[in-house]
Amino acid sequence: MQPNAEVLYRQMYKSRRFEEAVTQLWSEGRISAEMHLSKGEEAIIAGVVDHVTDGDAMALEHRGTAPLVMRGVDLALLIKEFMGLEDGLCRGMGGHMHLFSPEHLAASSGIVGASGPAACGFAFAAQHLRQGKVAVAFFGEGAMNQGMLMESINLAGAWSLPVIFVCKDNGTAITTPSAEVTAGDLLTRARGLGAHAVSVDGSDASEVWRAAHEAFARARQDGGPTFLHATCVHPDGHLLGDPLLRIVRKPVRELKSRVAPLMKAATTGGSSLSERAASLGSIVGMLGRTSKTQKRGGSDPVEQQRQRLSISDAERTDLEREVDAEVQEAVAAALRSQEAGR
Amino acid sequence: MKTMTFAGAIEDVLTKAMSEDERIVIFGEDVHSIRMNLFTKFGEMRVRPTPISESAFLGAAVTASMAGLRPIVEIMMVDFIAVAVDALVNHAAKLQVFSGGRWKAPMVVRASCGGGYGDGGQHEQSLWGWLAQVPGMKVVVPSNPADAGGLMLSAIEDEGPVVYLEHKLLADYWIDGLADGGRTNLDYDIPEAGLRGEVPRTWEPIPIGEANVLRDGEDLTMVSVGVSVHRCLEAAARLAERGVDAGVIDLRSITPLDTDTVCRAAEKTGRLLVVDEDYKHFSLSGEIAAVVMETGIAAKFARVCVEDTIPFDRRREAQTLPNVARILEAASALAEH
Numbered sequence: 306m307q308p309n310a311e312v313l314y315r316q317m318y319k320s321r322r323f324e325e326a327v328t329q330l331w332s333e334g335r336i337s338a339e340m341h342l343s344k345g346e347e348a349i350i351a352g353v354v355d356h357v358t359d360g361d362a363m364a365l366e367h368r369g370t371a372p373l374v375m376r377g378v379d380l381a382l383l384i385k386e387f388m389g390l391e392d393g394l395c396r397g398m399g400g401h402m403h404l405f406s407p408e409h410l411a412a413s414s415g416i417v418g419a420s421g422p423a424a425c426g427f428a429f430a431a432q433h434l435r436q437g438k439v440a441v442a443f444f445g446e447g448a449m450n451q452g453m454l455m456e457s458i459n460l461a462g463a464w465s466l467p468v469i470f471v472c473k474d475n476g477t478a479i480t481t482p483s484a485e486v487t488a489g490d491l492l493t494r495a496r497g498l499g500a501h502a503v504s505v506d507g508s509d510a511s512e513v514w515r516a517a518h519e520a521f522a523r524a525r526q527d528g529g530p531t532f533l534h535a536t537c538v539h540p541d542g543h544l545l546g547d548p549l550l551r552i553v554r555k556p557v558r559e560l561k562s563r564v565a566p567l568m569k570a571a572t573t574g575g576s577s578l579s580e581r582a583a584s585l586g587s588i589v590g591m592l593g594r595t596s597k598t599q600k601r602g603g604s605d606p607v608e609q610q611r612q613r614l615s616i617s618d619a620e621r622t623d624l625e626r627e628v629d630a631e632v633q634e635a636v637a638a639a640l641r642s643q644e645a646g647r
Numbered sequence: 648m649k650t651m652t653f654a655g656a657i658e659d660v661l662t663k664a665m666s667e668d669e670r671i672v673i674f675g676e677d678v679h680s681i682r683m684n685l686f687t688k689f690g691e692m693r694v695r696p697t698p699i700s701e702s703a704f705l706g707a708a709v710t711a712s713m714a715g716l717r718p719i720v721e722i723m724m725v726d727f728i729a730v731a732v733d734a735l736v737n738h739a740a741k742l743q744v745f746s747g748g749r750w751k752a753p754m755v756v757r758a759s760c761g762g763g764y765g766d767g768g769q770h771e772q773s774l775w776g777w778l779a780q781v782p783g784m785k786v787v788v789p790s791n792p793a794d795a796g797g798l799m800l801s802a803i804e805d806e807g808p809v810v811y812l813e814h815k816l817l818a819d820y821w822i823d824g825l826a827d828g829g830r831t832n833l834d835y836d837i838p839e840a841g842l843r844g845e846v847p848r849t850w851e852p853i854p855i856g857e858a859n860v861l862r863d864g865e866d867l868t869m870v871s872v873g874v875s876v877h878r879c880l881e882a883a884a885r886l887a888e889r890g891v892d893a894g895v896i897d898l899r900s901i902t903p904l905d906t907d908t909v910c911r912a913a914e915k916t917g918r919l920l921v922v923d924e925d926y927k928h929f930s931l932s933g934e935i936a937a938v939v940m941e942t943g944i945a946a947k948f949a950r951v952c953v954e955d956t957i958p959f960d961r962r963r964e965a966q967t968l969p970n971v972a973r974i975l976e977a978a979s980a981l982a983e984h
Contacts, residue, residue, distance in 0.1 A: 334830055417699045546824075576689050587686075588686070
C-alpha cells in the first residue's frame with residue numbers, strides 16, 4: 306500500500322496555514338498565555354491520522370492542534386476555542402491544551418505523558434465495544450521518561466491493547482537536550498515493554514504513513530501495540546515566544562537584563578572555575594542548538610511533501626487556494642464571534 | 648532598606664544559602680535555563696536539570712534529604728505535582744513519625760502556582776489546601792519580596808519537608824515565559840507591591856506558621872494568602888471610603904496555620920472573611936471556619952474562593968478567581984449584620 310501524496314499534502318498544508326493564522330492571532334494578543342503548535346510535525350501527524358477512521362480514538366497532548374485539524378474538526382471551532390470564546394469547541398473553557406471532541410473520540414491533556422494511559426483506556430473500551438478499532442497516543446520524546454507512559458506501554462503489551470504510541474522526537478524536552486536526561490535507547494525500551502517498535506524519518510510523510518499502516522493493521526487484528534518513533538524539528542521551539550528563540554532572534558534586546566547577573570554568577574564564588582566555565586559553555590551550547598534549529602529550513606516537511614506531488618502546478622495552486630480560503634473563513638468567523646462579544 | 652523583585656529575592660537567598668552550605672542542591676525540569684544564574688555559579692552537580700519524571704525525582708529528593716543533602720526540588724507548576732504526590736503524601740510527610748522521630752526529610756519543594764493570565768484550569772491551580780491536609784507537611788505561600796526571601800530561608804533551614812509556592816503573577820519570569828512570550832499587548836492584574844518591594848539588608852528567616860497583620864480593622868477581618876492578599880488590601884481601602892474599617896491578615900503559611908492571630912482578630916471584629924485562590928470546598932477557608940468555631944468564637948463568616956475549574960477564557964477566569972468586586976460584595980454583606 307502506498308499513500309496518496311496529494312491527500313497528505315492537503316492535510317499538511319492545511320495544518321501549516323492554520324497554525325500560521327493562529328500564530329498571527331496569538332501575536333495580536335487575541336490568544337492568551339502558552340501556545341504549543343505542531344509546526345514541524347505535520348508529516349508525522351498526517352501519516353498517522355490518515356489511517357484514523359470513525360470509532361478510532363486519539364489521545365492528545367499539549368500540542369494537539371494538528372491531529373484535530375487533520376481529523377476534520379471545524380477550524381473555526383478550534384480558533385474560537387483558542388480565543389476563549391463561548392462558541393468555541395469546548396465553549397472557551399479548555400483552551401488549546403485541553404481540546405476535546407467526543408464525536409472523534411479525541412481527548413487532550415497538558416500533563417506530559419498523560420496520553421499514554423488515555424490511549425490505553427480508549428483501546429480497552431474498543432476491545433469491549435468496538436472490535437477492530439484502535440487508539441493513538443501522541444507525545445514527545447520528553448514524555449518517554451514519565452512513569453505513567455512507561456506503565457501504559459507495558460499495560461498495552463500485557464493486555465494486547467490496540468494502541469499506536471506515536472513518539473514525536475525533536476531531541477529536546479522543553480529546553481533540556483533529551484540525550485542528557487535519557488538513558489538507553491527508546492526503541493529497545495519500548496520493545497522491552499512488549500511493544501513492536503519502529504523508527505522513521507518524521508519529515509517524510511510517506512515513510513510515516515507506511516509504518517503507521519502496518520501498526521494500524523496489526524492493532525486492528527488484535528496484534529498488540531506499536532511504538533512508532535519519528536524524528537522532527539520544532540522551528541518555533543517549545544511554544545510561541547520561546548524564551549531561548551527570543552534570545553537567538555533578538556540577542557541584544559533579550560540579553561540586556563540577563564548578561565550582568567550571569568557574568569556575576571560566573572565570576573564570583575560558587576563552584577570551581579572549571580565547573581562554572583562548563584555551565585556557561587552549556588548555556589552557550591543550548592543557544593547554539595536553538596539557533597541551528599532555526600536555520601534548518603531545508604528539511605521542512607510541508608515543502609518536502611510539495612516536491613513529491615505528481616499533480617500539475619495549476620492543480621496544486623487550486624488546492625492551496627481552497628485551503629487558504631477555508632482557513633481565512635475560519636479566522637473571519639472567529640473574529641466576527643469575538644466582536645459579537647461571545 | 649533596599650528593594651528587590653519577588654523572583655530576585657528568592658534567587659538572592661538561594662545564592663547566599665548555597666554559597667554557605669554545599670549540601671543544598673537544586674534539581675528539576677529545565678533548571679539550567681530557568682535558574683540560569685545559579686546553574687552558572689554552582690555548576691551542574693548542584694543545579695541539575697532532570698528528565699520529565701516528577702515521580703522519580705520528587706521521590707529521590709526525599710531520600711537524598713534523608714541521606715544528608717538539602718534538596719530544593721522544583722516542580723514547574725504545582726498542578727504537575729499530582730503526577731508525583733505519593734512522594735510527599737506517603738513518604739516525606741510520614742517519615743518522622745514512621746521512624747519514631749529518628750529520621751527527617753529536610754527538603755524544599757518549590758513550585759509555581761496560581762492564575763490570572765489565561766492558561767486554563769490545568770496550569771493555574773493553587774492546590775495548597777490539598778497539600779497542607781496531610782500531617783507532616785509544611786506549606787508556605789509568600790505575597791511579597793521580603794516574605795519570599797525570609798520564607799525561603801526558613802524553608803531551607805527547616806528539618807522537614809516544606810512546599811514553597813510562588814504565585815506566577817508575582818514572579819516576572821513566569822509571566823514573561825508563560826504569558827507574554829515577548830508580547831506587549833496583554834494586561835495582567837499584577838499587584839506592584841508583590842512584584843517588587845523592600846527587603847531587609849540582611850536576610851533573616853521568617854518563622855513558618857507566623858501570619859502578618861498588614862492592616863488593623865475594627866469592623867471586619869479579612870484573612871488571605873498570596874496574590875489575594877493584595878486584592879484584600881485594595882478592597883480594604885475601598886471599604887474605608889465607605890466607613891467600614893477592615894483588617895487584613897496575610898497568613899504566609901498554610902500549615903502550620905497561625906490560628907492564634909486569626910482567632911484573635913475574629914474575636915475582636917466578630918466578622919471574618921477568608922479570601923482564598925484555592926478551591927472553596929474541603930479547603931483552607933473551611934479549615935479556618937472550623938478552627939474559629941472550635942475556639943468558641945461567635946464570628947460571622949464568609950469566603951471568596953475558587954468554586955469551580957478555572958476557565959481558560961480570561962473574562963470568565965477573572966470572575967472565577969477572587970477579585971476586588973467579589974471581596975467588596977462579600978465584605979459589605981458581612982458588615983451589614
